[in-house]
Amino acid sequence: xxxxxxxxxxxxxFLAGMGGILDEFQFHQPLVxxxxxxxxxxxxxxxxxxxxxxxxxxxxxxNIGAAVAPDAALAAVASAIILVQGGQGVKGVGPAxxxxxxxxxxxxxxxxxxxxIAVPIVHFMDAAAEEGNFxxxxxxxxxxxxxxxxRIAIPAAALLVIPSSAVRGFxxxxxxxxxxxxxxxxxxxxAVGYAMxxxxxxxxxxxxxxxxxxxxxxxxxxxxxALGALGVSFGLIYLELKKNxxxxxxxxxxxxxxxxxxxxxxxxx
Amino acid sequence: xxxSRVKLSKKDRLAVAWRSTFLQGSWNYERMQxxxxxxxxxxxxxxxxxxxxxxxxxxxxxxxxxNTHPYVASPILGVTLALEEDRANGTEVDDxxxxxxxxxxxxxxxxxxDPVFWFTLRPMLGALGASLALGGNxxxxxxxxxxxxxxxxxxxxxxxxxxxxxxxxxxxxxSGGMLQYVTSLASIMGMxxxxxxxxxxxxxxxxxxVSTVKLQQGAYIEWDKLPKGAEGIKQALIxxxxxxxxxxxxxxxxxxxxxxxxxxxxxxxxxxxxLCMWLLKKKVSPIIIIIAIFIVGILGHVVGLL
Numbered sequence: 001x002x003x004x005x006x007x008x009x010x011x012x013x014f015l016a017g018m019g020g021i022l023d024e025f026q027f028h029q030p031l032v033x034x035x036x037x038x039x040x041x042x043x044x045x046x047x048x049x050x051x052x053x054x055x056x057x058x059x060x061x062x063n064i065g066a067a068v069a070p071d072a073a074l075a076a077v078a079s080a081i082i083l084v085q086g087g088q089g090v091k092g093v094g095p096a097x098x099x100x101x102x103x104x105x106x107x108x109x110x111x112x113x114x115x116x117i118a119v120p121i122v123h124f125m126d127a128a129a130e131e132g133n134f135x136x137x138x139x140x141x142x143x144x145x146x147x148x149x150x151r152i153a154i155p156a157a158a159l160l161v162i163p164s165s166a167v168r169g170f171x172x173x174x175x176x177x178x179x180x181x182x183x184x185x186x187x188x189x190x191a192v193g194y195a196m197x198x199x200x201x202x203x204x205x206x207x208x209x210x211x212x213x214x215x216x217x218x219x220x221x222x223x224x225x226a227l228g229a230l231g232v233s234f235g236l237i238y239l240e241l242k243k244n245x246x247x248x249x250x251x252x253x254x255x256x257x258x259x260x261x262x263x264x265x266x267x268x269x
Numbered sequence: 270x271x272x273s274r275v276k277l278s279k280k281d282r283l284a285v286a287w288r289s290t291f292l293q294g295s296w297n298y299e300r301m302q303x304x305x306x307x308x309x310x311x312x313x314x315x316x317x318x319x320x321x322x323x324x325x326x327x328x329x330x331x332x333x334x335x336n337t338h339p340y341v342a343s344p345i346l347g348v349t350l351a352l353e354e355d356r357a358n359g360t361e362v363d364d365x366x367x368x369x370x371x372x373x374x375x376x377x378x379x380x381x382x383d384p385v386f387w388f389t390l391r392p393m394l395g396a397l398g399a400s401l402a403l404g405g406n407x408x409x410x411x412x413x414x415x416x417x418x419x420x421x422x423x424x425x426x427x428x429x430x431x432x433x434x435x436x437x438x439x440x441x442x443x444s445g446g447m448l449q450y451v452t453s454l455a456s457i458m459g460m461x462x463x464x465x466x467x468x469x470x471x472x473x474x475x476x477x478x479v480s481t482v483k484l485q486q487g488a489y490i491e492w493d494k495l496p497k498g499a500e501g502i503k504q505a506l507i508x509x510x511x512x513x514x515x516x517x518x519x520x521x522x523x524x525x526x527x528x529x530x531x532x533x534x535x536x537x538x539x540x541x542x543x544l545c546m547w548l549l550k551k552k553v554s555p556i557i558i559i560i561a562i563f564i565v566g567i568l569g570h571v572v573g574l575l
Contacts, residue, residue: 185566213464
């Protein structure tokens with residue numbers, strides 16, 4: 001890999017690290033991070049495919065409140081680097097996905113570490129506020145963001161240093177059954193993300209829409225955009241009908257109608 | 270009343286909105302988004318307060334605990350800007366009022382931001398982009414990135430402006446029907462699409478053969494009776510695809526998966542999803558579930574089930 005590619009990869013990793021905490025631009029989402037790494041290393045197609053596959057797995061990963069989700073940024077960046085170093089192109093996507101999962105866990109600890117280091121940073125801000133010093137507060141905020149960038153950039157740089165022959169040797173030493181098994185696992189693991197999302201959204205009111213979506217998706221001629229359009233239409237029709245159904249609109253809305261399936265799941269010991 | 274009222278210009282408000290992009294930059298376990306919040310307020314504080322004491326007090330005021338969904342912080346910033354502007358112009362707005370508005374809004378608004386952005390919009394845009402990307406199409410990541418950032422920025426700017434104009438009245442407006450409507454619509458659409466995604470993208474294929482039936486002669490292509498060379502391939506393709514729909518092999522193999530598919534396509538995926546939901550509700554860590562699924566995949570493959 002050329003020096004320029006390496007620098008660009010570390011830069012992408014830095015952006016991904018910032019994205020992982022800011023959650024604004026989405027540079028940390030695998031779809032974006034893997035594509036960018038593929039782009040700067042000349043493996044665009046493999047990068048896009050890896051990004052798409054990992055994105056499917058990471059759909060439901062989100063930081064809620066103080067809880068930390070598995071680290072999509074480290075998983076995406078590191079597995080993309082390994083994919084590139086392995087030199088197997090599109091064929092290496094399966095093993096790269098399997099490697100990404102333990103990395104997402106490892107990233108969790110780095111995230112918690114960074115969030116702890118940020119505690120003294122805000123104490124420095126307190127001191128600066130005492131003096132009415134804007135500059136210092138701004139400086140510490142930028143330090144905080146940069147630290148989050150380094151959280152991913154440093155592991156990425158370390159991975160780049162490992163010679164690609166070692167990565168290749170490691171990947172090739174994996175037996176076929178392990179590789180294929182991990183690819184199969186990757187196909188199923190997507191369900192965890194969906195389950196997380198459903199657990200957040202499900203109410204008695206919206207379960208029928210889930211069922212309709214599941215059944216209609218079997219019609220393989222429908223693209224995702226078509227499914228989205230159907231979903232919006234169903235939602236608008238339903239809400240309109242509900243509004244017209246009267247009840248003075250007093251007790252309308254989905255306020256805690258409960259989640260019957262969730263209750264069943266809960267009761268099922 | 271002050272003779273010349275200090276007003277925040279549109280430029281000041283844009284600066285605040287831009288800085289709020291970095292709201293979570295110094296996220297910490299002690300006071301969470303406080304550093305980023307203070308960082309975002311700095312352009313306004315600079316404009317509104319001139320003495321060192323006032324500025325220090327304002328900075329300290331905005332280093333208090335704060336945490337919400339990063340995008341819905343925008344309307345809260347808007348309201349806070351309006352309150353600070355009143356205060357700088359001599360209206361009686363004490364620290365408790367400002368902190369009260371921040372804390373009062375952050376909880377309910379996070380309750381909207383999380384499902385709408387993290388659990389509906391991102392999975393949907395992500396799945397749309399990813400499904401294109403799986404085929405190696407660069408449009409996948411581009412659509413995801415551009416659409417997300419357009420929606421995000423528009424949301425952040427307009428809700429901040431809305432908060433600024435509505436001031437402290439915003440809490441009344443938001444308890445009204447609009448917010449409820451948007452949340453309901455988002456969750457209906459989200460559940461609908463999730464149902465579809467599970468059918469499409471959770472891949473479980475059971476490989477064990479349920480039955481192997483010998484087909485009657487004439488129902489399959491008899492490879493040894495085909496003419497030689499290209500002519501043979503042509504005839505085979507005609508028999509297979511066009512005219513007669515003949516089978517490629519003399520036996521009809523039915524796997525477990527074929528049987529399941531004729532019953533309900535994607536049933537196994539659905540059941541797996543329910544299992545995951547149940548485990549998550551039992552407070553099993555998602556990471557452990559993910560690792561377990563990989564192990565099941567490998568073991569299942571080794572014994573020939575998957």
